Amino acid sequence: MKQRDHNEIPFLIGVLGGTITTEDTDRINANSSPTPFGEPSAALQKVDIGQANVAFMARHGLPHAIAPHDINYRANLWTLYEASVSAIVAMYAVGAIRNDLAIGDIVIPDQIVDYTWGREGSFNATLGLKHFDFSEPFSPVVRQHLLSSAKESGHSVHSTATYGCTQGPRLETSAEIERLRRDGCDLVGMTAMPEAALARELNIPFGGICLIVNAAAGRGDGPIRHQEIGLAISQNSANLLDIVGRAARALRDSFR
Numbered sequence: 001m002k003q004r005d006h007n008e009i010p011f012l013i014g015v016l017g018g019t020i021t022t023e024d025t026d027r028i029n030a031n032s033s034p035t036p037f038g039e040p041s042a043a044l045q046k047v048d049i050g051q052a053n054v055a056f057m058a059r060h061g062l063p064h065a066i067a068p069h070d071i072n073y074r075a076n077l078w079t080l081y082e083a084s085v086s087a088i089v090a091m092y093a094v095g096a097i098r099n100d101l102a103i104g105d106i107v108i109p110d111q112i113v114d115y116t117w118g119r120e121g122s123f124n125a126t127l128g129l130k131h132f133d134f135s136e137p138f139s140p141v142v143r144q145h146l147l148s149s150a151k152e153s154g155h156s157v158h159s160t161a162t163y164g165c166t167q168g169p170r171l172e173t174s175a176e177i178e179r180l181r182r183d184g185c186d187l188v189g190m191t192a193m194p195e196a197a198l199a200r201e202l203n204i205p206f207g208g209i210c211l212i213v214n215a216a217a218g219r220g221d222g223p224i225r226h227q228e229i230g231l232a233i234s235q236n237s238a239n240l241l242d243i244v245g246r247a248a249r250a251l252r253d254s255f256r
């Protein structure tokens, strides 16, 4: 198995993006390298986000074609681990459940409820681990950097939320969203799990930042339209990336 070598790596912070991504495609490797767990979604890319140079993994592939339930989460996380990232910031486009969340809002989640099934969600057999604490699924250190970077940039964010992770690829029924609300979920997406748990198994501090791109099923004024999601992303990604770039730079400096 390849050894981690910090000297070879010019950057230290990993960023996972999906629907929200960056335009910069200065690739480290044109082809993705296989891992013991199979092929990652894409080659790891050297990308500038604001003033931070980060290792970017496009979780839905390049071009965007891999559905949430088909993503090889283990290969993606292993690729970031082998690149020696010191921390990971994961970006998510999500639907709003909580009433005070509006399209375009940015949220730093602090909890997860996992509704996914059948995804390869552990390195246990390889690492020889059994159980591990996951009471706080997002690293308080990464969360703090995201919150202070938001403050510094002047973008207001919601500082706590429970992310309900559904299986997809279809969106939810209105009744499913009501159930998620009763369970305490504030927003809904399809990709935070098993990403967050795999990062914990690898001991990589992991934080998430969400952009609200639609009202969850039954919470808006009609069906969820792709066009509206696209519009919310194009209008608000720059703010989110501004926060991520600042947080990545601050995190990198804190690990130096």
Ligand code: HPA
Binding pocket: 093, 094, 095, 096, 166, 171, 172, 188, 189, 190, 213, 214, 215, 216, 217, 224
């Ligand atoms: N549900 C699940 N995942 C999503 C949604 C949603 O409404 N919006 C963006 N990702």
